[in-house]
Amino acid sequence: MELQPIFIQVLALVIFAIGIIVAISRRNLFFVLMGIELALNAVNLSFIGFSKTFPADASLVGQIVPLFTIAIAAAEACVGFAMVILIFRNRESVDADSYSNMRG
Amino acid sequence: MLALIYFIILAVIAVGAAVCVLLSRHPLYGALSLIVSMVSLAGIYGLVGSPFLGVVQIMVYAGAIMMLVTFVIMVLNGARDSRTPMFDKVSLFIIPAVLVLAALVGVALVRAPLAFDAATVRGSVAVTSETLFNVAQGGPGYFILFEVLGLLLLSAMVAAVLLAKKRLGSVDSENVEEKH
Secondary structure (H helix, E strand, O other): OOOOHHHHHHHHHHHHHHHHHHHHHOOEHHHHHHHHHHHHHHHHHHHHHHHOOOOHHHHHHHHHHHHHHHHHHHHHHHHHHHHHHHHHHHHOOOEHHHHOOOOO | OHHHHHHHHHHHHHHHHHHHHHHOOOHHHHHHHHHHHHHHHHHHHHHHOOHHHHHHHHHHHHHHHHHHHHHHHHHHOOOOOOOOOOOOOOHHHHHHHHHHHHHHHHHHHHHOOOOOOOOEOOOOHHHHHHHHOOOOOOOOOHHHHHHHHHHHHHHHHHHHHHHHOOOOOOHHHHHHHHHO
16 A cells, blocks of 8 residues: 555644644643644645645645745744733733733 | 555654644643654655755754744743643533534545646755746746745844833833843
């Protein structure tokens, strides 16, 4: 039995589901941001898995778009953690519920 | 056959590390599990024929982004607040909902006909960079996106510095200056 594209897609789906569960159900702010990173990783894996099912030039598109996704994830993590630093300094708490009031 | 064995090993490591992120209590352990998951995903990228993306994944994701994450956790001493519970009652509804959604998408995926194409391009450094920086008239034009991403990263950096710095003239910043 050889490696099938569907195996890669199922793996990406499992990791995406775990990432969404982490991002929504954990209370700790750090875990919320890490869950988003996990879900973005799964999307990249899905892109690459699908790109391998296309011939020549079309397969390059699926291998370049993840580069942009990675850069956008870097920007998102940068701003997200800056906000965590800002609010943690005022509230002394990493509970997502204590962040419901963002008037600074 | 060998590729399938490598894939199963890497996939088990990736999913196991992702479950560790879900279940770990200290944020630093979660971040380390996330790094393990990302490195094994990079191995899968190399396995299916995108070695450049695998290297970028290790350098940017497991290197730069996770360095930022662990740095922020250590600076804020994230374990100091130990009163926050891991889960609450809403999680009981979220987890089955996400699992059912994943099962639905999985059924749709399994029914789709997918097969590896024999003529795919191996995403080596040379091929990827030639496509990315192809400035020809009729080219794909990815270099414009590349420039826009540079602007996006610059604005994200400025926003992060503005958000996270201490207010100038506040009591905190003056105390810091006196110590130096």
